[in-house]
Amino acid sequence: MAASTAATTGDERRAEPEATVLRADDVAVHFGGVKAVDGVSITLTAGRIFGVLGPNGSGKSTLLAALTRLVPLTRGRLEFQGKPYDTVRPHTIAARGVARTFQTVRILPGRTVFDNVALGAESAGRPGSIGRAGKAERGRVRQRVRTAIERTGLSGKERHRPDELSYGYQRRVEIARAIASEPTLLLLDEPTAGMNRQERDDITGLLDDLRGEGLTQLLIEHDVQMMVEACDHLFAMNFGELIADGEPESVVRHPAVQEAYLGTQGRAHA
Numbered sequence: 369m370a371a372s373t374a375a376t377t378g379d380e381r382r383a384e385p386e387a388t389v390l391r392a393d394d395v396a397v398h399f400g401g402v403k404a405v406d407g408v409s410i411t412l413t414a415g416r417i418f419g420v421l422g423p424n425g426s427g428k429s430t431l432l433a434a435l436t437r438l439v440p441l442t443r444g445r446l447e448f449q450g451k452p453y454d455t456v457r458p459h460t461i462a463a464r465g466v467a468r469t470f471q472t473v474r475i476l477p478g479r480t481v482f483d484n485v486a487l488g489a490e491s492a493g494r495p496g497s498i499g500r501a502g503k504a505e506r507g508r509v510r511q512r513v514r515t516a517i518e519r520t521g522l523s524g525k526e527r528h529r530p531d532e533l534s535y536g537y538q539r540r541v542e543i544a545r546a547i548a549s550e551p552t553l554l555l556l557d558e559p560t561a562g563m564n565r566q567e568r569d570d571i572t573g574l575l576d577d578l579r580g581e582g583l584t585q586l587l588i589e590h591d592v593q594m595m596v597e598a599c600d601h602l603f604a605m606n607f608g609e610l611i612a613d614g615e616p617e618s619v620v621r622h623p624a625v626q627e628a629y630l631g632t633q634g635r636a637h638a
């Protein structure tokens with residue numbers, strides 16, 4: 369049985385392939401009269417990259433906020449690794465293994481790159497333990513930080529403050545912080561926004577490597593071609609609802625998806 373082999377650091381957080389990692393059922397988030405998310409049901413299985421496509425304002429970021437418990441649900445149920453979590457606090461679900469990056473970078477500008485990434489490594493499932501952490505644990509945290517820094521192309525920038533770095537590098541710091549927590553599920557809201565082609569390829573290469581290691585991911589990006597190439601499965605949203613769900617090529621060809629994009633962008637150029 370594979371279950372007894374997951375003895376090394378981090379591996380125990382990876383779910384078995386094809387296992388359901390997250391299930392959202394009929395999730396709605398309304399802001400007054402705005403139905404930002406309205407009845408979305410999705411299932412994320414282990415070791416795959418899922419993508420969320422949709423025009424501006426279609427509810428993608430609000431869905432991520434719901435999944436990370438940053439906004440109250442108007443209705444619906446959430447399950448992570450078989451356990452309901454629709455009423456838990458954001459730090460609890462983070463400690464259980466859900467990490468995320470934000471559409472607008474959220475890092476501490478006055479702290480070094482190393483310290484920012486360390487915040488992720490220290491939050492890895494042991495809330496409250498850092499103050500009492502022994503030497504061995506501190507060594508493991510430092511190692512996780514170093515690995516995350518290396519993997520995101522931040523080597524040599526450890527002592528810089530994020531505000532001395534370009535926007536693309538600040539995004540890398542956020543991704544490094546997220547992966548330093550060795551999550552089971554990584555949610556990324558437009559991680560390559562503001563990056564050039566080479567930087568974007570570096571990041572999608574990293575996400576691909578992480579998938580190879582069994583990390584489940586949910587990725588929001590606007591570039592349809594990139595999403596088809598990067599993702600195993602796509603969800604398409606419009607006006608807060610899921611309008612298509614399935615294999616990437618078929619989702620982007622779906623008439624409702626075509627209409628959503630043509631309806632908001634393409635007609636102006638037609």
Ligand SMILES: Nc1ncnc2c1ncn2[C@@H]1O[C@H](COP(=O)(O)OP(=O)(O)OP(=O)(O)O)[C@@H](O)[C@H]1O
Pocket residue numbers: 399402403404422423424425426427428429430431471
């Ligand atoms: N905190 C909030 N209060 C009120 N309305 C909000 C709030 N957050 C989002 N909305 C509204 O909910 C809708 C969905 O917004 P959301 O940011 O989720 O869209 P999105 O798909 O991420 O868009 P984009 O591609 O531009 O990032 C929009 O109409 C937005 O104005």
Ligand SMILES: [Mg+2]
Pocket residue numbers: 428429430471557
């Ligand atoms: Mg958004």
